[in-house]
Amino acid sequence: MSQRHVSRRTVLAGALGATAALSVPRMGFPAVKKGTALRMWILKTYVEPTNKAIEASAQRWAQKHGASVTVEYFTFEDMQTKYVAAIESKSTPDVGQLETGAPARFAGMGQLLDLSSFSKEIDSQAGKAPANVAPVTMLDGKVYSIPWYVMGAFWYVWRDVLDKAKVKMPSTFAEAKEVAQAVTRPKDNFYGMGQSWNRTADGYGVMQSLMYSYGVGWADKSGKYKSIKTKEMQAVMKWATDIYKDNLQPADTLTWTGSGNNENFIAKNVAQTSNGPSITFAMENAVAKATDAKDKKMKEEALANAVALPHLGGPDGRRMQAIAMSMGVFKGSKDPEAAMSLIAHLVSPEETVMVMKDSYGQFAPVLEKAKAASKDYFNKNENYRTFGRAAEWFAPTGWPGPVTAAAAEVQASNVLTDAPAKVIVDKWSVDQAIEWEDKKIKEIYDTLKG
């Protein structure tokens, strides 16, 4: 085991030595040679206009510098596979958009350029990222990517349903369960909640939000494994499995795909669900596509009634595991300076605001100046004001420790959502499930130091 540790350090040391030679000049942004061609990978979000807006922003940079950018996409589904494939075949892009766990993972493999000094430039141009988001971009004290925005998750509820049942909007997980109990009407095929423990962000993301809000983490502040066999975790597992009893949720909730909860919420089959702003996006689209005045009115009412509340809190606070997107430069890049220039352009306040305007609220910028510049946009209505606050509650994978390769693997191994499934489907006891989950997590940490 120590062998691996040593070899990785050696790799890192070598990498750092190499990057020292490529470090950015202290003053001003990197110069870009005319005719440079860069490849950039970005996430294809659920909101197509955002994807196009980011591409447009990249093209503006290309125009300005007489260079060219080829934008390629990856999705939430193939994020891993794509980067894995590129790393193994040494065909990584110049600039890559990285989700929460990726900077640590890839930096650990020695794939990313050390951007520590570059990030200081960004600090002065676009502002700093808040303290809870910055760790995402760091490994061993060095910065490997520039944080750009957070895609938050929110607690959607049907306001009219809650009003009718005279219950108030839930702010904690416990309250949400009570609301579900008050409004569930299985006979009418209407349920109090729709929370699936599936292998998507709607599943493992919410499970982490639940855990972190109850103060449970599988790693300690330094990133080392910590046992989850605590009574807080018991409470977590209990909540996770209680919502599957008493007809609080549709029978097939556990097998939903990523869009299952969206569909069920929009079709008003469930009163509450966790999701990103894409539900609002879908409903705004529906209004735009309305066929006549009556249809339009109906859809507008629905939009107004679908409220996005801050994600639920627990006894230890309100923490929302979300996707924090940052931009990194791969070592294989032939023109790292141009790559950095592109990143600087994208995360600048002006460009960020332009992209964000097409994001239907799913894109909450984290760098101070961009955040300030986007205040007006998020003032549109109640939901948008909530969307804009996403970074406030952000907690990364592996909280309270830094995002490490092991933490990322815990999320990727599906153990977080398989555990409650064992109680719900295989009828294990809560203790058994926690025991099993803890064992699996420990195994990962044992075979993957840090």
Add this chain to the structure above:
Amino acid sequence: MTRALTWIGLVLFLLLILVPFWWIASMSFKTYEQIQFATSIYVPKPFTWENYTGLWTETRFPLWLRNSLVTALVVTLVTSVVASLGGYAVARLRFPGREMVASLILILYLIPPALLFIPLYRVLTELGATNHLAALFLAYPTFTVPFCTWLLIGFFKALPEELEEAALIDGAGRVTAFVRVLLPLAAPGLVASAIFAFTLSWNEFLYALVFIQDETLITVPVGLNLLIYGDVFHWGQLMAASVITTIPVVALYVFIHRWMAEGLVAGSVKG
């Protein structure tokens, strides 16, 4: 009694086989709202072409179709050549170890892609073929060739040797006998083998998923899987894509199923 049972059986089978296809087709003509809000599920109401147009204009489906087609054609060509040459050797030529080669060919077909996909991925990476259609041109024959060769061995064996012998007696070489005499005779088998190769290639998923990441280079099955945006589910478009993808293969089969069934059978039954 048998008559009645036969007819009942026929009707049941027809329903069993056709209902899912009708379901796909019907869904492809429904609006997103109708699918989402579950009105009148049996019949598209309103009937719309928007899924088809959306598929064509909003997604990369046309590219995927092109990729699948190019791959299938190249692979079919390669397979036909390699398989007929190899099949001929085993069916007609006498050489030591012939029986062993025949068994080996079948065994090769049974080595699962699920086993090879990881090391094959590394090999293709080393060849620089990953993320290009070339990866599929190289990988697909690994399962189409064994199957088609085996098929053709059976087919060739079932053909009478006299005509070739006559040619050989007349002084023709083996190659000429093969090309001028056997191949024309074996046309049905060759067509069957080509269609098999085409279909296997057209429908393949795992290798296409793993070896190619570029969204403009993926094949239709991988693209369909991708149409599940994760959060927004375009079922209608998915079904429209399914219809479009299935039609060419079905069209091919309408004309050639007789030969295909015979070819299939020649391999497994006649041995």
Add this chain to the structure above:
Amino acid sequence: MSARTGWSLGARGRETGTALLFLLPLFVLVVGLIFYPFYRAIWLSLTDKLVGYPERFVGLRNYEYLAQDDAFQQVIWNSVVFTVVSVALKVVTGLAMALVLNNLIRARNFLRGLFLLPWITSTVIIALTWRWMFDSFPGRGFLNSFLLDLGLLSQPIAFMATPAGAMAAVVIANWWRAFPFFGVSFLAGMVSIPRELYEAAAVDGAGASRRFWHITLPGLKHVIIVTTLLSFILTINDFNIIYVMTRGGPGTATQVFATYSYQVAFGQLRWGRGVTISIFVVPILVVGIILISRYLLRDRR
């Protein structure tokens, strides 16, 4: 045989040169893209290869890990259940289909072609279609809607929400896709059973049922065995249907060798372990292959 220039059909080994020429492309393909990767698969299974890091030899550690991994034990069980049930269903339905088609002389060709539609359709499409058929959302799930409309159900059933239900769903999709292949093979086998046997039996007063059990079935023995073995081997390695329908869920209820291997290799980035999962199938493969070879080649003389 009269004298001729060059080639002799009688002498063994004289055509080895030509044979090698004809077999060369096949040989290159096989060695380069099947044997070589297979060999590397074995090697990889003895390492701890993790994406992005160089691999290290660790001997049988992956095998040991999997042997005691409860998820893997579930995978083995699932794979066996999936395969055995699916193949059994295919055999029975294939027989029924062959019988039906055998009795219909007119339009037989047309129907045979029609019935093969599932077999030529992309498995990804089939998986998506059947996922939809089983959907528990009343507006979309065909089966639920149908049963609700008939009044047989008062509430929709979440078919795929339970391990048994999900397994049944993927088995059905797999079966639906493949039984026509069985049917067509059996039909061809039936057609080649000599008519005289049936006529003699009819003269002896044997009814349809007896004719089936004593003539048809034995006559089909060879085809049934070969097709079953082939299907067994192909089904136990199936990836597409399960991956697209359930991704192996709920939990690990439908996780099979191929899908688990994929998840471990590309989700958890552990290639050493991922490959080892697939290698566990090799013994089954070998047994199956030996059996098939015996049956197939027995009649090749």
